[in-house]
Amino acid sequence: MTSSTAPTVSTVGELRASGHVAKTLRAEIRDNLLAALAEGRDPWPGLHGFETTVIPQLERALIAGHDIVLLGERGQGKTRILRTLVGLLDEWTPVISGSELGEHPYEPITVASQRAASTYGDDLRISWRHRADRYAEKLATPDTSVADLIGDVDPMKVAEGRSLGDLETIHFGLIPRSHRGIVAINELPDLAERIQVAMLNVMEERDIQIRGYVLRLPLDVLVVASANPEDYTNRGRIITPLKDRFGAEIRTHYPAELEAEIRVIRQEADLVAEVPDYLVEILARFTRNLRESSSVDQRSGVSARFAIAGAETIAAAAIHRATVQGEDEAVARVVDLETAVDVLGGKIEFESGEEGREEEILTHLLRTATAETVRAYFRGLDFALLVDAVESGAMITTGEQVTARDFLTGLPVLGESELYDDICDRLDATNDGQRAGAIELALEGLYLARKIGKDSDGSETVYG
Numbered sequence: 001m002t003s004s005t006a007p008t009v010s011t012v013g014e015l016r017a018s019g020h021v022a023k024t025l026r027a028e029i030r031d032n033l034l035a036a037l038a039e040g041r042d043p044w045p046g047l048h049g050f051e052t053t054v055i056p057q058l059e060r061a062l063i064a065g066h067d068i069v070l071l072g073e074r075g076q077g078k079t080r081i082l083r084t085l086v087g088l089l090d091e092w093t094p095v096i097s098g099s100e101l102g103e104h105p106y107e108p109i110t111v112a113s114q115r116a117a118s119t120y121g122d123d124l125r126i127s128w129r130h131r132a133d134r135y136a137e138k139l140a141t142p143d144t145s146v147a148d149l150i151g152d153v154d155p156m157k158v159a160e161g162r163s164l165g166d167l168e169t170i171h172f173g174l175i176p177r178s179h180r181g182i183v184a185i186n187e188l189p190d191l192a193e194r195i196q197v198a199m200l201n202v203m204e205e206r207d208i209q210i211r212g213y214v215l216r217l218p219l220d221v222l223v224v225a226s227a228n229p230e231d232y233t234n235r236g237r238i239i240t241p242l243k244d245r246f247g248a249e250i251r252t253h254y255p256a257e258l259e260a261e262i263r264v265i266r267q268e269a270d271l272v273a274e275v276p277d278y279l280v281e282i283l284a285r286f287t288r289n290l291r292e293s294s295s296v297d298q299r300s301g302v303s304a305r306f307a308i309a310g311a312e313t314i315a316a317a318a319i320h321r322a323t324v325q326g327e328d329e330a331v332a333r334v335v336d337l338e339t340a341v342d343v344l345g346g347k348i349e350f351e352s353g354e355e356g357r358e359e360e361i362l363t364h365l366l367r368t369a370t371a372e373t374v375r376a377y378f379r380g381l382d383f384a385l386l387v388d389a390v391e392s393g394a395m396i397t398t399g400e401q402v403t404a405r406d407f408l409t410g411l412p413v414l415g416e417s418e419l420y421d422d423i424c425d426r427l428d429a430t431n432d433g434q435r436a437g438a439i440e441l442a443l444e445g446l447y448l449a450r451k452i453g454k455d456s457d458g459s460e461t462v463y464g
Contacts, residue, residue: 006092006128012105013122015094022106025180025220026065029088033062036088044084047077048263049255054081057250062088066247067203067223069188069238075303076252077264078226082137082184085224089131093180097125100172101179101217102134109179109217111168134181136174140190146198149173151210170210175202180220188225189237196242199223203245229299254291254304258284264304269311273318273330276437278373278427282337283307283314285369290348295361300349309347310340317400318433325403331433334370334440335398335461341366367448374445377426383446385414390452390464396443399460404436411439 009015023031036043037059044055058081061068070078095102099113105126108114117124138149146152154171175183185191202208206219225246227238243249255261261284262277269275287307290296314336322330341362350358390396394412411420420439424430429438443463447454455462 004091006130007094009094009128010126011122012117012120012124012126015105015126016122020094022104025182025222028090029085029222030063030065032088032090033059043088044081045087046080046267047084048267049257049260050077050081050252053256054250054252057248061248061250064247067245068248068250069225069227069243069246070250070252071227071229072252073228073254073299073301073303075301075305076254077304078252079184079186081252082182082186082224082226083135085182085184085222086131086135089134089182091131092128093131093134094126095129095180097127101176102129102181104180107218109219134178135184136178136181137184137186138174140185140187142190142192144191144195146195146210147171147173149175149195150198150202150208151176153210170215175199175221175223176208176217176219178221179217182222182224185223185225188227193237193239196239200241200245203242254301258288261288261304261307265307265311268304269308269315271311271315273315273322273332274433275311275315275318275332276427276429276434278377278441279314279332279334279337279437280311281376282334282366282369282373283310283340285372286310286366289365289369293361293365295351295354295357297349297351302348306344306347310344313340313343321401321403325401327403327405327433329404329431329433331404331431331437333398333404333433333437334444335400335402337366337370338456339400370441370444371448374441374448378423378442378445381419381422381426381442383419383442383451385417385419386412386442387446387451389414390446393464395462395464397460397462398436398440398443401459404432407436407440408432 009018033043044050047055058068070081072078094105096105096108096113096116099108099110101110103109103113105124108117138144151170151173153169202219202221203223206217208215208217208219255264258281262280265280265284284307287302287304290302290306291298296302314332317336317339318332319330321327341359345358345362348358348362350361354361389412396412397410398407414420423442424435424438427434427438427441429435443452446452447463453464455464
């Protein structure tokens, strides 16, 4: 987030002499967004599949200066969108040194800051705050209190001798402390309704009420929130007056295009071994098939984290094999996909009538995704020689602990045919691990097309 060092200006007088102009938070975000669009820069790095849907709505809401709530099922990138908003803030902004709410030196709003500004004038000390420190995020939980979000009377300050009527006895919560910044609340419906009521004044009148005190603080805060559709969570709801105070309600969605799904997996997965593109595509197609299946509860959705976890699992299986068997390269192969199904089933909510069929459904949809990927990569390739060799009695053995070299050595000889090389060329496979994975994909495709047989006992798979 940091691309330069903080400015050296240290007093209000120096700040005025530098020509600095104070902006409201919304004006700052609007100007930076419009500048990025005018220059052709992408203000939304890492967001895929939203180019013509969510992002235009989001940009219009920010230009209009609206508070925003994002509605969507799990794993649709809502939190990433919220965190990306930080990039629209100025990299460095001046604040009054020591101020509790990070007020602008030109616009002190608390009693202590106003007193300091009056006392020191142009010699008032200032600090510089980075934009990363102007973003606060809160996961809404049922035990969140008004004190957490808004504030409360600080008993320690009262014990020091201040009266209860003294505004300096207030300990400010998350929202006031986000003055001149962005406060993001994840899973907003999980907040108890009485806590949501406490936010009403903050979002509309921009003042706060604490135990009978009304503090007329001109808070400059952008409130953004995320929520799952209410018909899924059933844990709570956004109360109507609070929904009315959000200027924009934007629905997110899963990537509409396969390519966007693949980019999300590649971007988010932390892979400990090489995972070829065709395996990532199978996982992406698998995820999309689940989202279209009548056996899966579509109200809960199938998160992008499903495919991400799948990619990380097959990468782990590859490095496990390479370590145990002494392979030089750890490359994931088709045989590793079964390990992903074994551990990912718990991430899916099935319809109530599908009890006991979960593994069958997952296996069927994975095979469908594999067959679609085989057609995409091998269309037009003639496998007749390989099918003939298998029909003549050749047996090809693979498995999660069978090395790539052993697998390649056990392939039937096809005379002077360059079929194996043609298969590998289609997938840009060069080393042993890549070549073994490519040929495994072809064999699995032939099995799914009912051209050859397959027998698997969990640890070893034989095509024949």
